[in-house]
């Protein structure tokens with residue numbers, strides 16, 4: 001089973017993933033968890049290209065293909081083998097991040113992004129996606145409380161497009177994507193997640 005967590009920075013993905021890992025550890029359920037891009041040596045090298053501040057001339061198409069390449073490597077090296085061993089795979093961001101950020105945020109062609117990514121992931125789609133919805137204001141507030149205020153003044157519009165993108169994605173994939181109000185308490189959110197996974 002593949003489970004992904006989605007949402008803008010600060011929405012609580014890592015918090016909920018950690019709670020879920022604790023629960024799986026306690027119940028001795030086998031799992032692995034992944035963060036993108038990275039997680040394999042080749043994906044880490046691709047990550048370096050993506051994150052190198054000197055690569056200012058990187059084209060949006062290049063960026064999208066590199067994200068998809070890093071993901072293709074994780075699928076082959078980690079996710080498919082883990083699923084074959086009946087492990088639960090937890091992903092901190094997955095294909096919906098690409099559609100929300102590069103598609104809705106940056107304005108790239110969504111159908112094309114979907115096709116590139118479906119090729120990259122060999123159609124391995126999460127059974128459950130938890131989209132934790134918070135406003136951009138709340139995101140900025142939570143990040144600045146952590147001393148991580150890296151939002152630029154132009155960032156607001158972009159993240160608002162990303163958030164609306166996520167809501168669109170959730171609407172058109174309403175069987176897979178579960179929208180959870182990220183403003184609720186950590187415990188309330190976690191118990192919603194457990195009940196959707198039928199683990200409560």
Ligand SMILES: Nc1ncnc2c1ncn2[C@@H]1O[C@H](COP(=O)(O)OP(=O)(O)O)[C@@H](O)[C@H]1O
Pocket residue numbers: 007008009010011012013014015016142143146182183184185186189
């Ligand atoms: N339900 C919640 N209510 C209030 N604050 C939260 C909640 N969940 C997480 N936080 C806090 O918000 C910040 C970002 O959470 P985090 O799990 O790191 O988000 P993400 O991984 O999505 O960026 C952290 O300081 C965390 O403690």
Ligand SMILES: [Mg+2]
Pocket residue numbers: 013014015092
């Ligand atoms: Mg996180």
